[in-house]
Amino acid sequence: MWATARRVTAGLAAAAALFTGVQAIAKVSRGGRYLYTDDGNRFYIKGVAYQPQGDVVASSDNAFGEPSTFTDPLANDTACSRDLPYLQQLGVNTVRVYSVNSSLNHDSCMHALSGANIYVIIDLSLPLNGSFDRNAPAWTTSLLDQYITTIDAFSGYDNVLAYNVGNEVVIAANGTGTAAFIKAAARDVKAYLASKSYNALVGYAAIDGTPTWRDPLANYLSCDPSSSNSGSTALDLYGLNNYEWCGDSTYQASYAGTNGDYAGYNIPAYFSEFGCVTSGESRTFQEVSAIYSSPMTDVWSGGLAFSYFPASSSAGQFGLVTIDGNSVTPSTDFNNLKTQYGSVSPPNSPSSSSAGSTQYPSCPGQNDTFLASTTLPPTPSDAECGCMAGALSCRFTPPSSNDTATVGALLNYGCSLLGQAGLSCNDIAANGSTGTYGRASFCDPETKLSYVMSQYYESQNKNQQACSFGGNGTVHSTSASASAVASSCIANPSATFTPSAPASATGGSSTGGSGSSGSNHSGALSGFSLDSRAIFGVGLMIVVSAFGGIATLA
Ligand SMILES: *[C@@H]1O[C@H](CO)[C@@H](O)[C@H](O)[C@H]1NC(C)=O
Ligand SMILES: *[C@@H]1O[C@H](CO)[C@@H](O)[C@H](O)[C@H]1NC(C)=O
Ligand SMILES: *[C@@H]1O[C@H](CO)[C@@H](O)[C@H](O)[C@H]1NC(C)=O
Ligand SMILES: *[C@@H]1O[C@H](CO)[C@@H](O)[C@H](O)[C@H]1NC(C)=O
Ligand SMILES: *[C@@H]1O[C@H](CO)[C@@H](O)[C@H](O)[C@H]1NC(C)=O
Ligand SMILES: *[C@@H]1O[C@H](CO)[C@@H](O)[C@H](O)[C@H]1NC(C)=O
Ligand SMILES: *[C@@H]1O[C@H](CO)[C@@H](O)[C@H](O)[C@H]1NC(C)=O
Ligand SMILES: *[C@@H]1O[C@H](CO)[C@@H](O)[C@H](O)[C@H]1NC(C)=O
Ligand SMILES: *[C@@H]1O[C@H](CO)[C@@H](O)[C@H](O)[C@H]1NC(C)=O
Numbered sequence: 001m002w003a004t005a006r007r008v009t010a011g012l013a014a015a016a017a018l019f020t021g022v023q024a025i026a027k028v029s030r031g032g033r034y035l036y037t038d039d040g041n042r043f044y045i046k047g048v049a050y051q052p053q054g055d056v057v058a059s060s061d062n063a064f065g066e067p068s069t070f071t072d073p074l075a076n077d078t079a080c081s082r083d084l085p086y087l088q089q090l091g092v093n094t095v096r097v098y099s100v101n102s103s104l105n106h107d108s109c110m111h112a113l114s115g116a117n118i119y120v121i122i123d124l125s126l127p128l129n130g131s132f133d134r135n136a137p138a139w140t141t142s143l144l145d146q147y148i149t150t151i152d153a154f155s156g157y158d159n160v161l162a163y164n165v166g167n168e169v170v171i172a173a174n175g176t177g178t179a180a181f182i183k184a185a186a187r188d189v190k191a192y193l194a195s196k197s198y199n200a201l202v203g204y205a206a207i208d209g210t211p212t213w214r215d216p217l218a219n220y221l222s223c224d225p226s227s228s229n230s231g232s233t234a235l236d237l238y239g240l241n242n243y244e245w246c247g248d249s250t251y252q253a254s255y256a257g258t259n260g261d262y263a264g265y266n267i268p269a270y271f272s273e274f275g276c277v278t279s280g281e282s283r284t285f286q287e288v289s290a291i292y293s294s295p296m297t298d299v300w301s302g303g304l305a306f307s308y309f310p311a312s313s314s315a316g317q318f319g320l321v322t323i324d325g326n327s328v329t330p331s332t333d334f335n336n337l338k339t340q341y342g343s344v345s346p347p348n349s350p351s352s353s354s355a356g357s358t359q360y361p362s363c364p365g366q367n368d369t370f371l372a373s374t375t376l377p378p379t380p381s382d383a384e385c386g387c388m389a390g391a392l393s394c395r396f397t398p399p400s401s402n403d404t405a406t407v408g409a410l411l412n413y414g415c416s417l418l419g420q421a422g423l424s425c426n427d428i429a430a431n432g433s434t435g436t437y438g439r440a441s442f443c444d445p446e447t448k449l450s451y452v453m454s455q456y457y458e459s460q461n462k463n464q465q466a467c468s469f470g471g472n473g474t475v476h477s478t479s480a481s482a483s484a485v486a487s488s489c490i491a492n493p494s495a496t497f498t499p500s501a502p503a504s505a506t507g508g509s510s511t512g513g514s515g516s517s518g519s520n521h522s523g524a525l526s527g528f529s530l531d532s533r534a535i536f537g538v539g540l541m542i543v544v545s546a547f548g549g550i551a552t553l554a
Pocket of ligand 4: 364367369
């Protein structure tokens with residue numbers, strides 16, 4: 001309802017723009033392996049990352065300096081108005097935003113950017129539990145609902161170029177199995193956008209790892225496992241966070257290898273971050289002339305410099321401006337990037353008519369360095385998980401609504417108890433390498449926990465004490481066993497379908513209670529991914545998260 005109102009507002013604004021003679025921003029679409037504007041010209045992303053850095057908690061398991069908080073840069077009219085002239089000076093046509101808050105109003109910033117012919121690429125992830133968990137990946141109702149709620153909040157704007165379903169989720173060969181969940185997210189988000197006739201593209205931003213797994217991952221995310229060439233599970237737009245060109249370099253010394261690796265790539269691709277920092281030197285951004293000329297333009301549709309706002313990592317300081325209240329001071333880097341962006345003229349070829357339709361090859365095979373199965377996780381179903389949550393015998397009812405450690409820690413504990421009782425957590429476990437997804441694996445963490453607690457309670461002959469979990473469980477009188485409830489509520493556990501918007505704007509579980517968790521994650525300088533608390537694996541698997549061990553619970 002809220003989303004509909006938002007669309008109407010934006011629609012009126014667009015109509016008003018027509019009447020006042022202002023040219024609306026052009027629609028950008030995928031054509032073959034390139035991007036084109038409506039008039040048939042090739043579209044190159046000439047952009048900058050646009051998000052203030054969140055709070056980073058330094059720790060050994062946060063090597064990427066991923067933040068645990070965020071500031072939505074599209075929700076503050078004052079800040080957007082302050083920055084817009086600088087974005088225009090820089091000559092960008094796109095900004096990338098890593099996390100937004102779907103409950104805030106974005107009209108002012110989005111309209112201002114659109115009026116300045118600036119597109120927005122929106123990452124759907126949020127810090128902590130709002131991203132894929134690298135240690136225990138799952139494609140769940142709560143994550144899908146978060147993604148859809150964000151899409152609905154932005155669907156009325158004409159300048160959303162793409163939605164990213166993840167950033168640097170896979171960071172090593174041993175994590176490539178997680179790609180199955182990314183592909184499922186792309187499939188479901190793509191289906192949702194199509195069902196609403198929204199034309200934004202679906203993207204992913206990859207870390208630049210060794211080609212032995214980076215390249216198969218790229219091919220997997222753009223392949224068609226059914227060999228039907230439908231592309232229903234393929235990304236529309238692949239991003240590579242690439243920092244290969246540092247300082248005074250050359251195409252041959254920096255990009256030639258990567259460009260060769262992607263030579264035949266089937267979908268549009270761009271550098272979702274670029275701009276290597278070498279300590280103590282300002283950045284000259286000479287790489288821009290390479291990125292926007294042949295042979296790079298045969299593969300890439302431009303890129304985004306990292307970052308408008310100050311952002312630091314162990315590599316150095318990436319900001320292009322410094323900000324003090326309402327005043328912006330551009331750095332030498334800013335001026336250098338502005339000069340470079342101002343002097344590019346990428347080729348307007350091939351023409352849109354000769355670009356053809358996008359071709360979707362079959363998927364890369366599995367081996368020791370590339371683990372992802374082509375059997376993808378199913379589409380998460382709120383209705384089915386809600387059905388289950390409301391019929392279980394022992395339900396998670398947290399005493400405190402803000403104890404974020406509870407769900408993951410209790411899952412570990414519950415699974416260990418099931419193991420001791422000769423049972424397993426297989427029904428809630430998902431494995432993208434084996435392509436096996438437990439019947440309830442797509443449910444939100446709270447519902448999974450209630451399921452595990454119910455199984456344990458029932459295994460102990462419904463001894464009331466076995467449902468206590470230190471005061472976190474409540475007995476409900478039911479005759480059906482947990483597994484019978486799961487089979488009845490989730491009758492077809494491998495179903496895929498077009499998802500719909502969650503019933504409430506908050507989405508999530510019907511068990512109420514606290515959210516799953518939060519923790520340290522992964523992802524790049526700016527990206528997020530992971531929640532090592534809501535962890536569980538297969539079988540007797542017990543993974544003790546960094547923050548709450550079984551020891552403290554037992
Ligand atoms: C909006 O941005 C301005 C300028 O940085 C800042 O002073 C203000 O506190 C921000 N407002 C909110 C609600 O964050
Ligand atoms: C979004 O903003 C609302 C209102 O300020 C706040 O209550 C909520 O926590 C925010 N959500 C996220 C995910 O930051
Ligand atoms: C991958 O290997 C690294 C160490 O090389 C390890 O820290 C990490 O936990 C492993 N990840 C997975 C998913 O096995
Ligand atoms: C592993 O599989 C990937 C993807 O199919 C392939 O690119 C790579 O060459 C294979 N590696 C080995 C060592 O066979
Ligand atoms: C909720 O969280 C806040 C901030 O971490 C903390 O100060 C407060 O004590 C918590 N409340 C309860 C009931 O746990
Ligand atoms: C139950 O939850 C509370 C906080 O919500 C926690 O302090 C307590 O340790 C939990 N009990 C068990 C057995 O996990
Ligand atoms: C993350 O946790 C918060 C509360 O801590 C909850 O509201 C939200 O639904 C959770 N998000 C996901 C995707 O699980
Ligand atoms: C990250 O991990 C460290 C220790 O590993 C911990 O002290 C810190 O509180 C964690 N941060 C968050 C946001 O949970
Ligand atoms: C997936 O299954 C494989 C093979 O059994 C196993 O090695 C791997 O640890 C599992 N991954 C997860 C995330 O449970």
